[in-house]
Amino acid sequence: MVVDAGSFIFQFNTERCKRCGICSHFCPRRVIATGDDGYPYARRPEKCTRCFLCFHRCPDFAVEVKDVDTDAISAG
Ligand code: SF4
Ligand code: SF4
Numbered sequence: 001m002v003v004d005a006g007s008f009i010f011q012f013n014t015e016r017c018k019r020c021g022i023c024s025h026f027c028p029r030r031v032i033a034t035g036d037d038g039y040p041y042a043r044r045p046e047k048c049t050r051c052f053l054c055f056h057r058c059p060d061f062a063v064e065v066k067d068v069d070t071d072a073i074s075a076g
């Protein structure tokens with residue numbers, strides 16, 4: 001699952017994600033919602049302010065930031 005945030009893309013690594021909902025709970029812009037399968041997804045990616053709360057709050061390092069220019073991926 002991917003959030004397009006301009007020059008960055010937020011990715012939810014489903015191998016690490018335990019579906020706790022913390023990222024969607026802390027997102028101040030309500031960008032992230034929980035799907036029927038329990039995994040987060042970008043409901044309103046256009047609202048993302050790149051505050052990185054989802055990245056820093058995830059306890060399982062499942063939110064990754066991918067630089068679209070270099071393809072470099074950072075985990076929280
Ligand atoms: S905070 Fe991390 S582990 Fe929890 S639902 Fe979000 S991505 Fe998954
Ligand atoms: S970076 Fe901030 S606004 Fe964007 S999805 Fe994560 S918590 Fe929400």
